Amino acid sequence: MFQLSLPRGRTLDLSSPQIMGIVNTTPDSFSDGGKNYKNDSAVINSLLLLDEGATILDIGGESTRPGAADVALDEELERVIPVIEGIRAKSDCVISIDTSKAEVMRQALLAGADIINDVRALREPGCISVAAQFPDAPICLMHMQGQPRTMQQAPQYTHLINDIKSFFEARIAACEKEGIARSRLILDPGFGFGKSLEHNFELLGKFQQFADFNLPVLAGLSRKSMFGNLLNRDTSERLPASLAGALLCAQHGASIIRVHDVKETNDVLRVWSAANHGVTK
Numbered sequence: 001m002f003q004l005s006l007p008r009g010r011t012l013d014l015s016s017p018q019i020m021g022i023v024n025t026t027p028d029s030f031s032d033g034g035k036n037y038k039n040d041s042a043v044i045n046s047l048l049l050l051d052e053g054a055t056i057l058d059i060g061g062e063s064t065r066p067g068a069a070d071v072a073l074d075e076e077l078e079r080v081i082p083v084i085e086g087i088r089a090k091s092d093c094v095i096s097i098d099t100s101k102a103e104v105m106r107q108a109l110l111a112g113a114d115i116i117n118d119v120r121a122l123r124e125p126g127c128i129s130v131a132a133q134f135p136d137a138p139i140c141l142m143h144m145q146g147q148p149r150t151m152q153q154a155p156q157y158t159h160l161i162n163d164i165k166s167f168f169e170a171r172i173a174a175c176e177k178e179g180i181a182r183s184r185l186i187l188d189p190g191f192g193f194g195k196s197l198e199h200n201f202e203l204l205g206k207f208q209q210f211a212d213f214n215l216p217v218l219a220g221l222s223r224k225s226m227f228g229n230l231l232n233r234d235t236s237e238r239l240p241a242s243l244a245g246a247l248l249c250a251q252h253g254a255s256i257i258r259v260h261d262v263k264e265t266n267d268v269l270r271v272w273s274a275a276n277h278g279v280t281k
Contacts, residue, residue: 002216002255005183006114007136012055012094014216016273017250019265020096020258021046021054022222025061025079026071039079043086050093053266056115058258059083059108060098064119064193076104081111088112096140102126109134115186119144119193121171132178140186140218140256141171145194155194161206164189168213186256188218192226200226204245208252216255221245223260243268 002014012018023046025039046057061079062071071079076099084095088111096115097108105116105127114137121141122128131139143164145155157163168187176182187210191200200221210217227233227241239261246257246265250272259265274280 004138014255017254017269018055018256019053019262020056020058020256021049021262022258022260023057023059025083026063039082042083046087049262052263054262056094056096058096058098058117073101073103077107081107084108084111084113100124102130106130109137128178132180138184138186140188142188143167143190155196160199160202161209186216186218187213188220191221192224197226197229204248207249211253217253218256218258219249219254220258239264247272
């Protein structure tokens with residue numbers, strides 16, 4: 001459906017859902033407790049995710065889990081830039097930088113990242129300006145109600161889907177005002193970011209409604225608390241639920257699925273694709 005232009009004349013084919021592998025360079029990740037956060041381990045883990053089927057690596061140096069502490073600029077740069085450089089030295093894969101800081105975006109793109117993935121949708125100071133300075137870099141705009149520290153404290157909506165759509169319309173307009181082409185944008189409705197259990201599952205059930213924008217849509221629900229709260233499962237026990245969520249999002253039009261468990265998600269998507277489009281190897 002979509003062909004996403006990338007830096008250095010490359011493209012990413014989004015005619016079928018692509019897997020974005022999560023690379024946390026934080027010591028306080030909710031999903032793995034910081035197991036692979038140090039530079040060398042993060043690079044090794046990243047290359048493994050590529051072997052398992054990821055086509056995008058999402059590098060993040062600041063946790064956005066509820067209650068997470070802020071990370072200073074210098075520390076975030078120290079966490080992510082060496083990892084991006086290490087991956088880029090070994091692979092021409094697609095790399096996204098998961099940050100809401102303008103200077104991290106800038107240095108990451110200069111170091112070889114391709115995509116900006118911002119949970120605050122370029123609302124922080126300087127971010128939209130930096131994004132405009134790199135016209136070949138796609139941008140993922142995520143919806144979040146509130147801030148990471150407080151976003152899960154009684155989130156409320158007038159009409160969940162319409163409210164998120166209105167947010168996207170405003171952010172798309174803000175980007176276009178700064179000279180950022182609409183064709184560069186990816187939308188992420190933000191599972192778990194300022195949404196109750198009921199909101200998250202309504203979002204999952206109505207995910208296809210975001211196709212109205214005619215832009216790629218990213219789904220990020222891997223191992224999230226929506227599954228833990230529904231099923232009473234710890235983070236390490238949420239793989240089956242995460243795979244079910246990934247499959248539903250693929251069926252409802254997701255172009256990119258952001259996950260921790262790349263190998264298992266790739267298996268699910270390959271079975272789904274074979275059933276719908278025939279067997280390919």
